[in-house]
Amino acid sequence: MAAALTLNQSTIGKKAIMAVTGIVLYGFVIVHMIGNLKIFEGPEGFNAYSHFLRVVGEPALPAGTILWVIRIVLLLSVILHVTAAIQLTRIDNAGRPIAYKKVKRKQASFASLTLRWGGVTIFFFVIYHLLHFTVGTALPGFIEGDPYHNVITGFSSQVWAAPVYIVAVAALGTHLYHGVWSAMQTLGINTRRTEKLFRGIAVLSGVGLFAGFATVPIVVLLGILK
Amino acid sequence: MKITINVWRQKGAQASGRLVKYQVDHVSPDMSFLEMLDILNQQLISKNEEPVAFDHDCREGICGSCGVMINGLAHGGQLATTTCQLHMRSFKDGDEITVEPWRAKAFPVIKDLVVDRGAFDKIIQSGGYISAGTGSAPDANSTPIAKENADLSFDAAQCIGCGACVAACPNASAMLFTSAKIAHLGLLPQGQPERKSRVLNMVATMDAAGFGGCTNIGECSAACPKEIGLHFIGRLNRDLLSATIAGGSSVD
Numbered sequence: 001m002a003a004a005l006t007l008n009q010s011t012i013g014k015k016a017i018m019a020v021t022g023i024v025l026y027g028f029v030i031v032h033m034i035g036n037l038k039i040f041e042g043p044e045g046f047n048a049y050s051h052f053l054r055v056v057g058e059p060a061l062p063a064g065t066i067l068w069v070i071r072i073v074l075l076l077s078v079i080l081h082v083t084a085a086i087q088l089t090r091i092d093n094a095g096r097p098i099a100y101k102k103v104k105r106k107q108a109s110f111a112s113l114t115l116r117w118g119g120v121t122i123f124f125f126v127i128y129h130l131l132h133f134t135v136g137t138a139l140p141g142f143i144e145g146d147p148y149h150n151v152i153t154g155f156s157s158q159v160w161a162a163p164v165y166i167v168a169v170a171a172l173g174t175h176l177y178h179g180v181w182s183a184m185q186t187l188g189i190n191t192r193r194t195e196k197l198f199r200g201i202a203v204l205s206g207v208g209l210f211a212g213f214a215t216v217p218i219v220v221l222l223g224i225l226k
Numbered sequence: 227m228k229i230t231i232n233v234w235r236q237k238g239a240q241a242s243g244r245l246v247k248y249q250v251d252h253v254s255p256d257m258s259f260l261e262m263l264d265i266l267n268q269q270l271i272s273k274n275e276e277p278v279a280f281d282h283d284c285r286e287g288i289c290g291s292c293g294v295m296i297n298g299l300a301h302g303g304q305l306a307t308t309t310c311q312l313h314m315r316s317f318k319d320g321d322e323i324t325v326e327p328w329r330a331k332a333f334p335v336i337k338d339l340v341v342d343r344g345a346f347d348k349i350i351q352s353g354g355y356i357s358a359g360t361g362s363a364p365d366a367n368s369t370p371i372a373k374e375n376a377d378l379s380f381d382a383a384q385c386i387g388c389g390a391c392v393a394a395c396p397n398a399s400a401m402l403f404t405s406a407k408i409a410h411l412g413l414l415p416q417g418q419p420e421r422k423s424r425v426l427n428m429v430a431t432m433d434a435a436g437f438g439g440c441t442n443i444g445e446c447s448a449a450c451p452k453e454i455g456l457h458f459i460g461r462l463n464r465d466l467l468s469a470t471i472a473g474g475s476s477v478d
Contacts, residue, residue: 003473010429011439012466039264088439095398095438097331101234101245103326104298106394106448113396182442185456188464192457 004112011091012186014084019183023085026205028074028182029172033212039225043148048116050147078126084086085119111206118175127170132161155220173210180205227253227315231266233278243335245324253317259302260292263316263325278437279338285418287311290386293393294339295326300449301391308388308451318407328389330398331436346387346403352431353424354407356416368417379413382406384452394449397438400444404432404464406454412465422469428450429466432465 007013021044035053038044071174105113133150136142155162156213180202184190190198219225229250236243249264257265260282267277283289293308294303301310317323326334332345381408391402403423411417417424440459447456 004471007467007470010228010466010470011433012463016463016467019345090401091433092397092438092441095331096329096396097438100295100298100326101232102298102326104303105396105445106299106303108396108443108445112441112443121293128457155259157448178442185441186465187461187462188460188462190460191459194453195457221438 005066014088015186017080018084018088019186022079022179022183024073024077024111025081026176026183029176029209030205033209036216037212039148039151041215043146046108046151047146051145078123080121082119085116089116107177110133111174112182114183115175118171120170121171122175128164129168149172151216152220152225155217156223162221165215165217169210169213172213173206175206176209177202177206213219227255227317227319228252228316229262229317230320231262232322232337233266234323234326234335235278236327237294237337238335239336245274245326253314255313257295258285258310259312259314260310269346272299272420274302274309278329279336279340280342285310288386290388293328293388293390295328295393297324300328300394301388301451303341303449306451306453310384312389313453328393329348330389330392333389333392334399341389343387343389345437346389346400347432348435349404349428350387350399350407353420353428354411355420356411357419361434371414375413379410380456382458385450385454386452388451390449391446391454392437394445395438396443396445397441399440399446400432400435400437401440401459401462402430402450402456405458408465409458409464412461421465423470425462425465425469429462462475 007016008017040050053063053069054140111118131138132154133139133147136144136150139150139154139158141157143149155165179189181198182202184194184198216225231248231250232245233248234243235246248266249271250262250269251406253262253265258452260280263280280294281291283291285292287308287310290308292303294309296309296312301307302316304312304316325339327333327339328341328343329339333341333343335341339354355358355459385406388405391405392398392400393400410425412421442455442459445446447454
């Protein structure tokens with residue numbers, strides 16, 4: 001198994017690192033989306049879920065253990081995913097130093113051609129999102145421990161916030177539309193027999209997560225949730 | 227038919243090149259694309275100009291020499307067609323056609339439309355072989371091979387090494403080519419002894435040659451005149467990752 005540490009030496013190995021860390025982050029966004037939809041349970045339900053995430057594992061484990069383990073795993077995944085992406089992009093760009101004067105694509109999807117830009121968009125959005133709803137520095141009137149209030153204030157008092165979130169989750173959906181299938185292909189899990197299954201899961205993930213994430217800013221903007 | 231053609235002209239490997247516009251009259255729709263280039267060259271020769279250099283050999287779609295970018299698509303973009311099998315009937319009278327050489331760091335231009343595809347030979351040399359006892363031929367059917375594997379191996383073996391996959395890939399990746407070579411031998415019992423070292427060596431050679439990585443976009447397979455499937459790349463990934471994680475050696 002120690003040989004797995006040599007994965008970083010080949011382009012395929014770097015991609016495998018991207019695939020595995022991508023799947024970790026994919027799992028996280030699914031749980032995150034389900035959590036977001038708990039806002040429809042009202043202030044008590046939503047805030048109780050948020051509180052649960054901070055104290056889960058207590059008192060069996062010291063305060064914040066599970067929260068921090070998850071945060072560290074996510075942070076490591078992001079670091080590895082982004083590092084491999086930067087290294088691979090440089091290799092890929094170096095592969096064709098002289099561009100074609102005229103170039104067309106036969107079948108490439110928009111999602112596959114814009115994967116990197118989607119990744120960059122998500123990266124910067126996550127920084128903003130953490131300052132907005134976790135740390136609170138980007139949200140005037142932020143109240144620690146009252147996420148229901150923060151979400152409603154965030155989307156109703158800052159008119160540009162909801163469009164920013166919707167664009168960002170559209171980038172996420174597009175990223176996963178190609179990325180989920182691509183990860184299976186890179187890990188060699190995809191075969192001719194599973195092709196349609198994984199393509200289907202990827203499309204469903206992209207569309208489903210976009211819809212799930214975009215729902216909250218939209219309903220707040222429409223004044224359905226107050 | 228009258229055709230206007232913009233061809234990449236470059237005197238040598240170190241020279242800088244540019245697109246040059248030529249007019250070709252009297253083009254028959256029954257001509258192949260290469261025959262149209264022959265007419266152009268005849269015109270240039272009679273005017274005492276240097277003819278356009280382009281690679282070609284069999285002109286029947288099986289040697290893999292004749293790949294060029296035609297209007298931004300490898301081999302002109304027709305399904306399962308090499309440049310030599312592309313006919314002028316797929317163009318209209320008065321069309322303007324842009325012809326460029328394959329573009330990749332690993333495929334340097336030698337002259338005009340001719341590129342050096344030697345990097346593919348290096349990949350094959352690093353693992354495209356099997357070890358078999360010499361001497362009298364073994365009895366027929368002494369090594370059973372499942373029909374499905376034989377068919378799949380043959381699908382991969384159809385690769386003619388033309389380089390269209392690299393040319394069409396936005397990353398100039400050689401993954402489809404390498405995957406076809408890996409699968410061609412790896413699907414057969416005779417290819418098993420070197421299976422791990424083959425994939426490790428061929429991928430290392432591929433990476434070192436300066437090809438880009440694969441982002442699973444699929445343009446390679448769509449451009450492939452032999453319709454090599456994207457699933458072979460999945461198989462290559464599977465072989466490479468299992469050989470790496472199992473601690474495979476590059477020497478068997």
